[in-house]
Amino acid sequence: MKRSSxxxxxxxxxxxxxxxxxxxxxxxGFTQSxxxxxxxxxxxxxxxxxxxxxxxxxxxxxxxxxxxxxxLFLGYPAAMIMAGRxxxxxxxxxxxxxxxxxxxxxxxxxxxxTLLERNGFINLILGYLRxxxxxxxxxxxxxxxxxxxxxxxxMVLPIYSVLSKIDRRVLEAAQDLGANSWTVFWRVILPxxxxxxxxxxxxxxxxxxxxxxxSRLLGGxxxxxxxxxxxxxxxxxxxxxxxxxxxxxxMLLILLSMALMSFFEGDEREVSLW
Amino acid sequence: MTETIVQLKxxxxxxxxxxxxxxxxxxxxxxxxxxxxxxxxCGKTTMLRLIGGFEEPSSGDILFEGKDISNVPPYKRKVNTxxxxxxxxxxxxxYENIAFGLRIKKMNGAAIKEKVGRMLDLVxxxxxxxxxxxxxxxxxxxxxAIARALVNEPEVLxxxxxxxxxxxxxxxEMQHELKNMQKQLGITFVFVTHDQEEALSMSxxxxxxxxxxxxxxxxxxxxxxxxxxAFVADFIGESNIIDGVMLQDRLVEMGGEHFACxxxxxxxxxPVDVVIRxxxxxxxxxxxxxxxxxxxxxxxxxxxxxMIVEADNGFSWLVHSTLMEPVNTPVGLELEPMDIHIMxxxxxx
Ligand SMILES: Nc1ncnc2c1ncn2[C@@H]1O[C@H](COP(=O)(O)OP(=O)(O)OP(=O)(O)O)[C@@H](O)[C@H]1O
Ligand SMILES: [Mg+2]
Numbered sequence: 001m002k003r004s005s006x007x008x009x010x011x012x013x014x015x016x017x018x019x020x021x022x023x024x025x026x027x028x029g030f031t032q033s034x035x036x037x038x039x040x041x042x043x044x045x046x047x048x049x050x051x052x053x054x055x056x057x058x059x060x061x062x063x064x065x066x067x068x069x070x071x072l073f074l075g076y077p078a079a080m081i082m083a084g085r086x087x088x089x090x091x092x093x094x095x096x097x098x099x100x101x102x103x104x105x106x107x108x109x110x111x112x113x114t115l116l117e118r119n120g121f122i123n124l125i126l127g128y129l130r131x132x133x134x135x136x137x138x139x140x141x142x143x144x145x146x147x148x149x150x151x152x153x154x155m156v157l158p159i160y161s162v163l164s165k166i167d168r169r170v171l172e173a174a175q176d177l178g179a180n181s182w183t184v185f186w187r188v189i190l191p192x193x194x195x196x197x198x199x200x201x202x203x204x205x206x207x208x209x210x211x212x213x214x215s216r217l218l219g220g221x222x223x224x225x226x227x228x229x230x231x232x233x234x235x236x237x238x239x240x241x242x243x244x245x246x247x248x249x250x251m252l253l254i255l256l257s258m259a260l261m262s263f264f265e266g267d268e269r270e271v272s273l274w
Numbered sequence: 275m276t277e278t279i280v281q282l283k284x285x286x287x288x289x290x291x292x293x294x295x296x297x298x299x300x301x302x303x304x305x306x307x308x309x310x311x312x313x314x315x316c317g318k319t320t321m322l323r324l325i326g327g328f329e330e331p332s333s334g335d336i337l338f339e340g341k342d343i344s345n346v347p348p349y350k351r352k353v354n355t356x357x358x359x360x361x362x363x364x365x366x367x368x369y370e371n372i373a374f375g376l377r378i379k380k381m382n383g384a385a386i387k388e389k390v391g392r393m394l395d396l397v398x399x400x401x402x403x404x405x406x407x408x409x410x411x412x413x414x415x416x417x418x419a420i421a422r423a424l425v426n427e428p429e430v431l432x433x434x435x436x437x438x439x440x441x442x443x444x445x446x447e448m449q450h451e452l453k454n455m456q457k458q459l460g461i462t463f464v465f466v467t468h469d470q471e472e473a474l475s476m477s478x479x480x481x482x483x484x485x486x487x488x489x490x491x492x493x494x495x496x497x498x499x500x501x502x503x504a505f506v507a508d509f510i511g512e513s514n515i516i517d518g519v520m521l522q523d524r525l526v527e528m529g530g531e532h533f534a535c536x537x538x539x540x541x542x543x544x545p546v547d548v549v550i551r552x553x554x555x556x557x558x559x560x561x562x563x564x565x566x567x568x569x570x571x572x573x574x575x576x577x578x579x580x581m582i583v584e585a586d587n588g589f590s591w592l593v594h595s596t597l598m599e600p601v602n603t604p605v606g607l608e609l610e611p612m613d614i615h616i617m618x619x620x621x622x623x
């Protein structure tokens with residue numbers, strides 16, 4: 001009795017801000033309104049499977065995958081160094097990763113815009129050093145750079161938190177049984193840190209897949225991603241039905257990839273339970 | 275004479291200026307069962323970590339088969355450890371935990387299966403192969419840790435209180451099994467415990483430690499019958515420790531009375547610790563006895579009674595006897611000269 005009344009505010013919140021909006025999106029996605037009125041239709045979905053839109057989807061997935069991989073390869077070693085016993089200034093480095101997150105996301109992305117400009121800061125320096133200038137602004141590279149920069153902490157932090165919880169004695173036990181550093185890493189550290197890797201991948205891949213700010217600013221609008229497509233449908237074109245349909249497809253994709261991830265994560269535990 | 279396999283020479287270990295180990299000299303022979311015994315915090319684990327290679331000595335040398343191994347990393351030492359807190363691999367099941375060392379040696383699957391199977395038999399964990407180690411009880415985890423180290427058949431096995439989490443019956447069984455394994459496989463055991471009974475019953479050699487220093491090294495019989503100082507005497511079995519004065523060779527004074535004893539070589543009137551085992555005191559009638567007192571408590575301990583006899587001068591004697599006198603009975607205490615152990619006061623070597 002008591003418990004359910006305590007739940008009420010949260011229930012209301014969920015109903016108003018999650019259930020109702022989702023239902024609205026479903027409604028818009030599955031209906032078609034014309035001069036003769038509104039009727040159920042799948043046309044929004046069939047339209048999404050036209051090559052032009054599929055290409056947008058493919059590019060989004062592709063760039064998100066690349067960014068996630070780069071984040072993983074940069075983030076894992078960083079997390080390992082921070083979690084390492086030898087490293088004493090853990091907090092300083094941790095702060096270095098977290099502080100940028102305290103600043104506005106848009107501001108940070110705008111900053112890259114000025115850094116990467118034809119006559120921007122980076123090219124200025126390259127010029128002084130008589131090195132060829134770097135013109136990646138408004139290309140895929142710039143978009144990936146923006147994603148990696150913005151989402152790297154989401155990769156580092158979960159991995160760091162798992163790694164720092166690994167008992168040093170377990171690693172000693174592995175050494176004791178004949179494992180050199182390399183073997184200790186592959187056979188003990190990596191498997192034990194998989195849950196962190198999985199949540200890091202999830203936390204980078206999702207926002208990278210759906211971002212529209214990074215691609216609009218650093219991609220110059222010519223590299224439309226799925227996020228931009230949705231934004232356009234709602235704010236520019238005014239086709240709420242198509243926008244909703246794309247959102248639903250994305251939602252399905254995200255759910256699928258999450259299920260896939262949790263399968264990997266839960267894999268070992270489930271098997272070894274029996 | 276059998277050869278020395280591990281030797282510690284003047285080994286000290288400092289942690290932030292405080293010594294966990296100081297001036298340790300110890301020779302461990304091949305196939306020997308050596309037990310490190312001492313109260314909590316006396317440096318037993320630290321000693322094993324030095325031999326295992328997880329810590330470097332602050333000074334001194336550690337030799338393995340005569341060669342200095344200061345620069346040999348743990349994974350290259352022919353030593354395996356059973357860690358005090360198990361340190362099992364939680365991402366692997368019981369079978370894979372035990373097989374870990376063999377897989378690293380790239381042993382083939384059939385051989386691994388056979389060896390792991392034998393270990394599972396030994397530690398009584400058949401049927402637990404696929405279990406997650408986190409789902410095991412403390413005692414089961416401890417047995418996995420034992421199997422995981424033993425399966426590698428190391429030359430030296432370091433065991434840090436490997437039986438602490440087991441119940442009495444299983445503990446006895448495992449003591450027996452470990453001792454058998456040690457003899458059969460010819461492995462040198464360095465065994466840590468703070469259970470003196472375990473130490474006495476299993477070891478060839480007992481090393482008694484206190485505050486990072488070795489107090490005495492010797493066979494169980496030697497340690498028990500000829501403790502070198504009051505600390506060892508008290509730690510190995512219970513003891514009555516009384517202040518005394520050595521009057522001359524074979525004559526000591528305690529509590530105002532003179533007693534014949536068998537010790538010699540003390541300075542005249544040297545203050546000493548007199549150590550008397552509770553089982554060496556005999557109850558007699560209070561008439562004419564040199565030591566008199568009143569029974570203050572009686573506890574039945576199965577094989578014998580434990581009594582506290584309060585002497586006239588206030589000293590409480592611990593007495594073990596198969597006979598019993600009721601509380602508040604005045605009694606006398608008798609003892610033989612050879613049951614009076616005279617020890618130099620600590621710090622006066
Ligand atoms: N890494 C460390 N840093 C600082 N002090 C330490 C460290 N490891 C051990 N010590 C100290 O060294 C001393 C000896 O510790 P050790 O673990 O060897 O004791 P032990 O004899 O194994 O005790 P127990 O029976 O409780 O396991 C203790 O005072 C302990 O606090
Ligand atoms: Mg210890």
